[in-house]
Structures are given as structure tokens and as C-alpha cells.
Amino acid sequence: MRTDLGWRLDPAVTFLNHGSYGACPEAVLASQRTWRDRLESEPVRFMERILPDALADARDRVAAFLGADPAGLAFVSNATSGVNTVLRSLRFEPGDELLATDHEYNATLNALAAIAERDGARVVVARIPVPIDDPSQAFDAILAAVTPRTRLALVSHITSPTALVLPIERIVAGLESRGVDTLVDAAHAPGMVPVDLDALGAAYWTGNGHKWLCGPKGSAVLWVRADRRDRIHPLVISHGANEPLEGRERFRLEFDWTGTGDPTPALALADAIDWMAAQDPGGWPAIMAANHALAMAGRDHLATTLGVAPIAPDAMTGSMAALSLPGSRDEAASRALQRDLTDLDGIQVPIMPWPVRAARRADDAPAVTLLRISAQRYNERADYERLAEALARRLAAEEAVGPAPDPL
16 A cells, blocks of 8 residues: 555555545645634634635535536535435425435435334335346336335435446436436545536435545535425524525525534535645546556456456446455354454455345345455555455355354
């Protein structure tokens, strides 16, 4: 792993899990510290006189990167908060259907289930195959699950457990043609794949800044289409609910102030976008392409070493890739394997059962155990070779021990 590129990662750890919490470069942390120093030097002046304009500038810069109308952009703490913000703002009728897939994030599926229970609605889970051969299989599975009762679809642009890049533009358009709004969970999209929110046209979209944009923890955005903004409110209602508009939209007033908090992650996010772009002469397109190429090389080396096949074509893979490990494991065994790789081999990589708990039918066991690798600029091919060697050794030891005998 390269240590000369500005990240503060522990050089003793082979870090192949950028996809979980990202990693923030020192230059971006320095930007955040500068904002914090300004805040703490005169908190009242900063919050009341400096912050509004600074927040507007950061919002404009982030919106430009995302191809978004800044009027519909709000800073939130993470994509899970963005999903909850939309879901808790909406109301459904008994018998309404809320659509998702079995590749969604466990936390957001939990949020969807909670809202369905609140309103007497029902969660419908579309099953997307693993392995998958073509993006059309995902599109067809989602559209086939739509009924006259479908009111909202929660769909990831890039799935968390399986690392699939779904054909989100086609999915949003297909759902829109059926009269169904889409809430796009784009937790992994910004900085991994190109994003153009105005062109996408989804009703609701949320993405993280702390992952592939390498912004500070606590930086994320929610975007709401113009014709849906009057129905979306922040999770915390504060002064903006009745503050005089003075030429501003209620959406902006409510989201810009939800009580005293730390605004520096949002303010430093725009600087993270600029810093990352400067790390390659080709800017963000070159960074995305290089990370994708490294993820493919790492995936292919692991697949060859372990004797398994990739679960998705290259076109459905970004800067992460998932592989199905041989053998069957429950959640405890998956955690134990991941813990051994971390504690004994010094390799940080997620290993998880799939589907996630919230996507499984009652009493169903996980179908497969997935290994998910990430590729960021600090990674190099030797990192994946080290993982392949360690994993092959541990899987061979598992096979030699064999499953525990059935109790008599």
C-alpha cells in the first residue's frame, strides 16, 4: 500500500475497505481544521454571519460536481440519514407497496420496513440474481415487481454488499413511466462513477461525501427534485420551519439550520473534491478509471487464486468488486474470518453473508459469503496479492477442519 499520497492510513495495515468508511487525506483534514479554528475563535459570529455564505458556497461547488440544481441540495450527515429524511417525510396508505431489492443496504431496508409498519404499507423485495450476467437482469427484476400499488422504490446506484453498478438511469426512467418515484441510495456513487442529477431526474437522491470523494466523516448530501421539495423536511425541525422566507425556499431554510452542530464536514467536502481532482492530470475521470482498473485487476487475481468466478461483468463494477467465497458460513463465521484477516494478517477487508438480514425471508440462511474489495489511489496490485495468499491459506485451513459434526 502506498504511503506517499497524503493519506494517514496505518502503514502496517493493508487497507482494502475504502468502501465502508472511506479515508480522508491529510490535506482535507487540514481544511476541516481551518474551518473549525475559525468557528471556535468566535462561535456566534461564525454561526450567524459567516456560516450562511460559506455553506452556500460549498453547496454550489458540490452541486456543480454532481450536475445538480443547488436549490435542491441539502447537507446531511450520511446517506442513511438522507434515506430516513425522505421516508419519514412521506406518508403512505394501508396496502401501498414500497419496492426495494435484495441487494440493498441492511440499514436502509430497516428504515423502509419501519415506515411500512408505521403506515400499514408493505415492503416488496425484488430478487436480482447472483451471479448476474447483464444489467438488464436487474432492470427487469425491479420493473417486474411493480404493481398498481407501488408508491416508491428505494434503489441503490451501487449496491453495498454486492458492489454492483446498477443501470440507474434506465431504472429511474422505467419506474417514472409507471408513475413510481425513486429514492436513489447513491452512498457509493459520488467519486466512483459520473453523476448528473439533473439529467437523472430521480425524485430523491442521497450520496456520501466520506467514501469515494474522500471528504470528512459526516459529509453527505440529499437532493430533492423541484416538484417534490415541498413535501420533504429534515429529521430535526428547527427555526427554519417559521423563519421569514425573504426570497428563499422553505426547503433551504429548514435544512440549513437543524440546531447547533459541526458544519465543518460539509464545508470541507468541496475542498476534498478539488484536492482529489488535482491528484491526476486527467482529474476525476482519470481517477475513476484508474480505481476501476485496479479493482478489476485485484478481483481477477483473487478469482484465479481462489478458483471462483466473478459475480458480475466488468460493466457492472466500479471501484469495488465482490466475490463469492467457497464454502458456507453463517454471520458469526463470516465475522470470524474477517477478524482473523484483520488481527492476524493485517488486512482490512469486509466479509459478509448475503443477502443481508433485512433482505432475507424469515428463517432463510444466507445464500453466499461475499468478499468485497475496494480500490483507491493508495492501493496497489501487491495489496490484492497479499490478500489472495492469506485468504487461500485460511480457506484451506477451513476445508481441512471441515464442518462441525451434528450433535447426537
